[in-house]
Amino acid sequence: MTGSPGIQYDARHITGETRVQIALATTILSNWNYPRPLFSAIPSFEERAPFLLWTRLSGFDGIDIADSWMDWHSMSEDDLHTLRDQLDDVGLACCALNPYRCIVVKHPDAARNEEKLFRSVEVASLLGATYLNLALSLPFPARMTDRERADRQTTLARGEDYSDADFEATAEKLRRLADRAATRNVHLSIELHDDGMTDRSEFALRLDRMVDRPNVGVNPDLQNGFRVPYPTEDWREALLAMAPRTNFWHVKSCTRRFVPETGRYQSSRASLIDGDIDYRWALTKLHEHDFDGWISIESGxxxxxHTIEEDHNYLRSLIREWLPLMRL
Structure with missing residues (x-):
């Protein structure tokens, strides 16, 4: 095949190996526990079985387990070993644990959240998970009315709400967590997440620098930073800033528009293809910074x-067919 004048392309060379793997984020399965409340359900072996088999048959390499779907904090060691065996039997890795919104300062649940994170390190080790995701945001209650949810959007926490002392206290707690995690071969990933102290890339990176541990990086969950109702950084700027330190990546998307009547932005969920975030561009930029870790899809x-299967196929095509072209 001939490209530009004087350049010969051999289709056999438009290939390449990558260690990038794709996980299904079980945040999208939380509603299947209904009417059991979030955060306290433990799906049985039989309840998990069809989801795990479907996930593997759909081409996913692993799962990213959220405690909104499975309360691993209260599971026994035997139950956790059973879960790991079940994952092994269908050929899925547990790539990460994702404890829900665990701010560790300036909140009534701060001490409890810190305990949850240390427990999560132990569970990650038992399940063979490489990453523990850190969403340092304010928790929602398990059940909220539409009115309560709408009101919450007007009082979202932001990085500038936290003092230097708050950041130092958080960094000190995460250093201890990282040191414990290192003994279990677990890495921490500080997530870009709204409604907390890391709602913009500068704050996630500041905390990453302050923690200063080799098993700590960042997770540029672009939709989290983009979906907020107030003006914020461009998602491209966030991605470029965080790319060199990215060790784990949550992906999902939305559309966002300004509402003149309210002076605020309104966002709606969308697929990776249809949303405002260009994931072909984002994946390319991470690839340029040698990212070759786990990507966890949170589409819902x-x-x-159905949504996550389509987004998996789209992302897989980018990895197989687009990224090799970047190596020419």
Whole structure:
């Protein structure tokens, strides 16, 4: 095949190996526990079985387990070993644990959240998970009315709400957590997450620098930073800033528009293809910074499994067919 004048392309060379793997984020399965409340359900072996088999048959390499779907904090060691065996039997890795919104300062649940994170390190080790995701945000209650949810959007916490002392206290706690995690071969990933102290890339990176541990990096969850109702950084700027320190990546998307009547932004969930965030561009930029870790898809809404399957196929095509072209 001939490209530009004087350049010969051999299709056999438009290939390449990558260690990038794709996980299904079980945040999208949380509604399947209904009417059991979030954060306290433990799906049984039989309840998990069809989801795990479907995930593997759909081409995913692993799962990213959220405690909104499975309360691993209260599971026994025997139950956790059973879960790991079940994952092994279908050929899925547990790539990460994702404890829900665990701010560790300036909140009534701060001490409890810190305990949850240390427990999560132990569980990650038992399940063979490489990463523990850190969403340092304010927790929602397990059940909220539409009115309560709407009101919450007007009082979202932001990075500038936290003092230097708050950041130092958080960094000190995360250093201890990272040191414990290192003994279990677990890495921490500080997530870009709204409604907390890392709602913009500068704050996630500041905390990463302050923690200063080799097993700590960042997770540029772009939709989290983009979906907020107030003006914020461009998602491209966030990605470029965080790319060199990225060790784990949550992906999902949305559309966002300014509402003149309210002076605020309104966002709605969308697929990776249809949302405002260009994931071909984002993946390319991470690839340029040698990212070759786990990507966890958090797409949802409606039939979440249908949505996430389509987004998996899209992302897989980028990895197989687009990224090799970047090596020419």
């Amino acid at each position: 809404g409606g039939d979440s499994l």
